Amino acid sequence: GAGVSQSPSNKVTEKGKDVELRCDPISGHTALYWYRQSLGQGLEFLIYFQGNSAPDKSGLPSDRFSAERTGGSVSTLTIQRTQQEDSAVYLCASSLVIGNSPLHFGNGTRLTVT
Amino acid sequence: GNSVTQMEGPVTLSEEAFLTINCTYTATGYPSLFWYVQYPGEGLQLLLKATKADDKGSNKGFEATYRKETTSFHLEKGSVQVSDSAVYFCALENTGNQFYFGTGTSLTVIP
Numbered sequence: 735g736a737g738v739s740q741s742p743s744n745k746v747t748e749k750g751k752d753v754e755l756r757c758d759p760i761s762g763h764t765a766l767y768w769y770r771q772s773l774g775q776g777l778e779f780l781i782y783f784q785g786n787s788a789p790d791k792s793g794l795p796s797d798r799f800s801a802e803r804t805g806g807s808v809s810t811l812t813i814q815r816t817q818q819e820d821s822a823v824y825l826c827a828s829s830l831v832i833g834n835s836p837l838h839f840g841n842g843t844r845l846t847v848t
Numbered sequence: 849g850n851s852v853t854q855m856e857g858p859v860t861l862s863e864e865a866f867l868t869i870n871c872t873y874t875a876t877g878y879p880s881l882f883w884y885v886q887y888p889g890e891g892l893q894l895l896l897k898a899t900k901a902d903d904k905g906s907n908k909g910f911e912a913t914y915r916k917e918t919t920s921f922h923l924e925k926g927s928v929q930v931s932d933s934a935v936y937f938c939a940l941e942n943t944g945n946q947f948y949f950g951t952g953t954s955l956t957v958i959p
Contacts, residue, residue, distance in 0.1 A: 738891075767947070776951035777892075777937065790946065825892070836882060837947060839892040 738840035759828030854950035869923040871938035879940040881921040
């Protein structure tokens with residue numbers, strides 16, 4: 735079956751522009767997570783959704799970052815007024831249920847801010 | 849709090865060598881523990897997991913045992929292959945439904 739799909743796979747943008755990253759989870763997966771992976775770093779938690787609600791937004795690095803999920807399915811991560819330090823690979827993962835259910839990752843969106 | 853510390857890389861081994869990648873954790877309560885693997889050019893995928901103390905997760909010749917007394921979940925493989933070259937991430941999941949990942953250990957296996 736289809737896995738987690740992320741688009742675009744690569745995005746190059748100019749500093750100060752807004753970008754929108756999309757994640758299409760595995761059908762039926764109720765939980766959706768966003769992580770950021772910077773070069774040489776581990777995975778930095780950003781936000782997770784249970785259904786359409788986000789109980790934990792503590793990982794969002796600044797108020798330039800926001801995310802939403804509609805219909806319990808597709809999620810978008812928006813970064814406003816991008817900065818060079820936002821350059822990273824943004825990973826989306828979904829899991830069937832919350833708790834004790836492994837994550838299924840997409841291939842990520844590589845964001846480069848010039 | 850919750851955190852994962854794993855062995856720094858990169859690790860380079862010859863084919864058929866024995867592999868150990870150390871992972872220790874800090875957690876409240878009773879977390880589930882995971883190893884994820886990221887092959888070149890691919891997304892992370894689950895390698896193995898263990899959900900309670902003394903459980904052993906295994907897959908593709910890799911093993912890890914959940915040791916509560918030492919708060920460890922070390923990854924081992926008896927004989928590595930070139931195709932095992934990848935980045936390995938140790939992770940825990942705890943109440944609150946968050947996953948905490950280590951920084952990853954890059955493994956290169958040379959023929």
